[in-house]
Amino acid sequence: xxxxxxxxxxxxxxxxxxxxxxxxxxxxxxxxxxxxxxxxxxxxxxxxxxxxxxxxxxxxxxxxxxxxxxxxxxxxxxxxxxxxxxxxxxxxxxxxxxxxxxxxxxxxxxxxxxxxxxxxxxxxxxxxxxxxxxxxxxxxxxxxxxxxxxxxxxxx
Numbered sequence: 001x002x003x004x005x006x007x008x009x010x011x012x013x014x015x016x017x018x019x020x021x022x023x024x025x026x027x028x029x030x031x032x033x034x035x036x037x038x039x040x041x042x043x044x045x046x047x048x049x050x051x052x053x054x055x056x057x058x059x060x061x062x063x064x065x066x067x068x069x070x071x072x073x074x075x076x077x078x079x080x081x082x083x084x085x086x087x088x089x090x091x092x093x094x095x096x097x098x099x100x101x102x103x104x105x106x107x108x109x110x111x112x113x114x115x116x117x118x119x120x121x122x123x124x125x126x127x128x129x130x131x132x133x134x135x136x137x138x139x140x141x142x143x144x145x146x147x148x149x150x151x152x153x154x155x156x
Contacts, residue, residue: 012052013093015155018148020056022049022093026085036084042119043079046109049093050123053107057154059141068130069138075104076124083118085111091118100145102136103127 013022024045032038054061065071085091092112099106104126111119127137137145147154 012056013049015053015056015153017153018096018151020049020053020095022052022095024048024091024093026087026089026091028087030085031087035086037086039081042081042111042121043077045091045093045111046095046121046123049095049109050107053095057144057148059144064138070127070129070135072105072125073128073132074123075126076106077121079119079121081119083113083116085113085118089113097145097148098122099124100142100149102142103134105137105145 011023013020015021022045026037030037030041051061061072090113093109094112095107095109097105098108104124106122106124109121109123110117126134129135136142144154
């Protein structure tokens with residue numbers, strides 16, 4: 001057995017019912033001079049959580065991009081910072097599909113420290129052609145998003 005085989009896989013989070021939970025820890029590099037997490041880093045945490053949520057839902061963005069069928073782009077973002085995170089905090093990014101249409105998907109995300117909400121955001125992504133024009137999402141993906149939006153557990 002190789003060392004790589006003995007190591008755990010990177011955290012991808014998990015679905016609990018239709019809600020994705022993504023764990024993370026705050027490192028020194030995440031903080032600013034005041035010792036608090038730099039505000040833009042919350043967007044990175046949310047992006048990682050969304051990417052892993054889609055991967056676990058069987059939405060293969062990489063294959064679509066490499067196949068030239070399209071890409072997602074953020075079209076709207078609303079974020080609210082409530083409380084700061086600090087070095088060594090164990091956090092959870094909680095993501096749920098809030099709305100789906102033919103070309104877009106809106107995902108609500110919260111960064112939590114235990115039961116305390118630190119940050120929450122609503123992110124709308126649009127499915128675009130490789131030339132950057134809006135287009136319909138793949139039908140199978142729209143169906144997955146619709147199931148999640150309705151609270152259906154993808155992994156019973």
